[in-house]
Amino acid sequence: MSGSDEQGVRRAVERVARESYGRLVAYLSVHTQDLAGAEDALSEALLKALTVWPRDGVPKNPEAWLLTTARHSLIDFFRHQQVVLAGESELLLLTRNSEESPLESIFSDERLKLLFVCAHPTIDPAMHTPLMLQTVLGLDAVRIGGAFLVSPKTMGQRLVRAKTKIRDGGIRFEVPERRQLPQRLEAVLEAIYAAFGVGWDDMAGADQRGRSLAEEAIWLARVLLQLVPGEAEAQGLLALMLHCEARRAARRDRGGRYVPLSEQDPNLWSLPLIEEAERHLAEASKCGQPGRFQLEAAIQSVHAERVRSGRVEWTAIVGFYEQLNRISPTIGMRTGYAAALAEAKEAERGLAVLDALNPDAVSCYQPYWAVRAHLLESLGRDAEAQHAYDRAIGLAEDPAVREFLLQKRA
Amino acid sequence: MQFALLIYESPEAFAARKNDAADPYTGAWRSYHKALVESGVFVGGDPLQVPETGTTIRIKEGKRSVQDGPYADTKEQLGGLTILELPSLDAALEWAARCPAASYGAVEVRPLDPQTRRRITG
Numbered sequence: 001m002s003g004s005d006e007q008g009v010r011r012a013v014e015r016v017a018r019e020s021y022g023r024l025v026a027y028l029s030v031h032t033q034d035l036a037g038a039e040d041a042l043s044e045a046l047l048k049a050l051t052v053w054p055r056d057g058v059p060k061n062p063e064a065w066l067l068t069t070a071r072h073s074l075i076d077f078f079r080h081q082q083v084v085l086a087g088e089s090e091l092l093l094l095t096r097n098s099e100e101s102p103l104e105s106i107f108s109d110e111r112l113k114l115l116f117v118c119a120h121p122t123i124d125p126a127m128h129t130p131l132m133l134q135t136v137l138g139l140d141a142v143r144i145g146g147a148f149l150v151s152p153k154t155m156g157q158r159l160v161r162a163k164t165k166i167r168d169g170g171i172r173f174e175v176p177e178r179r180q181l182p183q184r185l186e187a188v189l190e191a192i193y194a195a196f197g198v199g200w201d202d203m204a205g206a207d208q209r210g211r212s213l214a215e216e217a218i219w220l221a222r223v224l225l226q227l228v229p230g231e232a233e234a235q236g237l238l239a240l241m242l243h244c245e246a247r248r249a250a251r252r253d254r255g256g257r258y259v260p261l262s263e264q265d266p267n268l269w270s271l272p273l274i275e276e277a278e279r280h281l282a283e284a285s286k287c288g289q290p291g292r293f294q295l296e297a298a299i300q301s302v303h304a305e306r307v308r309s310g311r312v313e314w315t316a317i318v319g320f321y322e323q324l325n326r327i328s329p330t331i332g333m334r335t336g337y338a339a340a341l342a343e344a345k346e347a348e349r350g351l352a353v354l355d356a357l358n359p360d361a362v363s364c365y366q367p368y369w370a371v372r373a374h375l376l377e378s379l380g381r382d383a384e385a386q387h388a389y390d391r392a393i394g395l396a397e398d399p400a401v402r403e404f405l406l407q408k409r410a
Numbered sequence: 411m412q413f414a415l416l417i418y419e420s421p422e423a424f425a426a427r428k429n430d431a432a433d434p435y436t437g438a439w440r441s442y443h444k445a446l447v448e449s450g451v452f453v454g455g456d457p458l459q460v461p462e463t464g465t466t467i468r469i470k471e472g473k474r475s476v477q478d479g480p481y482a483d484t485k486e487q488l489g490g491l492t493i494l495e496l497p498s499l500d501a502a503l504e505w506a507a508r509c510p511a512a513s514y515g516a517v518e519v520r521p522l523d524p525q526t527r528r529r530i531t532g
Binding site for chain 2: 363364397
């Protein structure tokens with residue numbers, strides 16, 4: 001076989017792995033209650049594909065081929081261990097059926113259950129996002145570790161521990177009951193948004209291969225929305241991320257320098273993404289269940305209006321922050337509220353909001369210091385502004401942001 | 411726990427040291443240092459002079475060998491070190507990511523070894 005054919009097969013494997021990884025892991029693990037085992041079996045199947053497909057050709061239904069192969073290796077494993085699991089008979093049955101049935105009829109989408117398992121309340125919240133990135137999207141520990149500033153080895157160990165806990169702790173692969181759903185769904189949404197936040201901060205970062213983590217997070221939100229189409233907050237989260245993503249090209253100038261939102265050229269924003277975001281937000285508001293992500297998306301929607309009106313309705317943004325602070329009074333929200341107050345010509349009130357925050361909690365929170373510096377500067381308190389700029393620069397990780405603040409301080 | 415941040419810098423970064431506080435790299439370092447001190451995590455540390463000022467000594471089979479220049483012949487060279495008191499490696503990695511040198515060179519995070527220190531100094 002020629003080199004280019006081999007590359008073609010490799011690409012085919014990569015494509016089916018990317019598109020189907022989460023569906024296959026979800027399906028296998030729901031039936032075995034063993035996440036790590038399902039991932040191992042799928043990895044083996046993918047490896048096998050790399051040797052068999054170049055020889056026999058890429059199968060007509062690559063996903064079904066991988067599923068069947070992974071199931072065989074799981075069954076072998078169970079037999080080898082002489083473990084009698086309820087799952088085995090079911091797996092056997094499905095293996096027989098899958099040979100002749102069309103895929104859709106045998107292969108239900110269990111990713112929602114998998115998302116709820118990854119964001120289960122008994123799992124360390126810091127591991128919710130890494131687990132989702134690995135089990136639903138198939139990202140490896142090196143990439144996930146990089147995003148979360150953890151060494152690949154440590155991230156690998158943490159993921160293994162979390163999966164062991166899922167297996168041994170009897171965490172059930174199921175969609176929570178109706179009454180628990182809002183709270184459990186919130187953890188899933190938080191984890192997706194955390195992936196987006198990491199990808200967003202990382203936008204200047206090294207990893208330009210493949211999709212950014214921000215795009216992966218949007219993809220996760222789309223998957224989630226397919227699975228829970230009526231949920232207003234899931235719509236809100238997707239709208240929020242799409243609004244931010246729409247501005248990607250405007251966040252740096254040609255020289256790679258950081259451009260704050262208020263100085264961005266709206267002509268560089270992506271109109272299709274903005275329109276899609278607006279559609280989701282409108283859809284969400286029909287449900288009459290306001291929530292944190294919808295409010296954050298609404299704030300971004302006001303900013304996006306600048307494309308048409310040329311101005312920002314800051315009092316509207318302040319109003320949305322006031323609602324947000326009632327339901328989700330986090331440091332990030334308070335800081336955003338203070339910044340919005342300053343833009344609405346209420347810098348004094350903005351500063352009072354910042355002063356009311358716990359000093360220990362904000363000590364290393366970079367946006368707090370950047371906003372504080374801006375507010376103090378606008379109030380003419382230059383010495384204090386200099387000090388706050390220093391902290392904001394010292395805590396910045398992105399060199400473009402650092403340089404922007406250095407110039408502001410000068 | 412104490413961690414050392416070992417700062418590796420490119421020849422360009424070493425050259426930028428001659429510039430005054432208006433230089434973005436130097437300015438970023440000033441702010442970073444203030445943030446470390448004000449957060450109460452700074453223990454000690456200092457910049458090192460340029461690698462060419464190093465002299466490396468080995469004694470092998472009783473013979474002294476003295477070599478001009480730094481220990482390792484690499485593009486990026488050890489430019490200084492900072493010692494921090496922090497609760498965990500995760501926190502140390504966070505501070506390392508904020509270090510201006512991380513954007514232009516590399517920062518290695520290593521825990522200090524108090525057990526060996528006690529054996530040596532005890």
